[in-house]
Amino acid sequence: MNLADPHIHFTKLKWRPILCFDHPPYTLALATKMLEVFESESLDCCSVHYAIPHSVSAMLARSMAGAAAVAVITTRIGTDLHSSQPTAAIAD
DSSP: OTTTTTTHHHHHHHOOOTTSSSSHHHHHHHHHHHHHHHHHHHHHHESSSSSIIIIHHHHHHHHHHHHHHHHEEEOGGGGTOOOOOOOHHHHH
16 A cells, blocks of 8 residues: 555544443444544545444444445455355355
8 A cells, every 4th residue: 555645544543442341342433433534534435345343334434424425335355254154144
């Protein structure tokens, strides 16, 4: 990735654990950050590469965006599809 390209931006998600949860709410924190980026950069699409959690976060962000909703493109390759035995969800 050429970070000097003006069309490429990297945004690091900052989050901290919440004591009442066994696992931090990464999906929700990511959705909130995606919404911030959608709005600040006036994006018309968002490309994510894992169904869980990235696609879920993008769909949450899109639903929070309301009328300014962006297109979400999920490219599912490799690890989130890999299984030694196809499951009903993958087979469909």
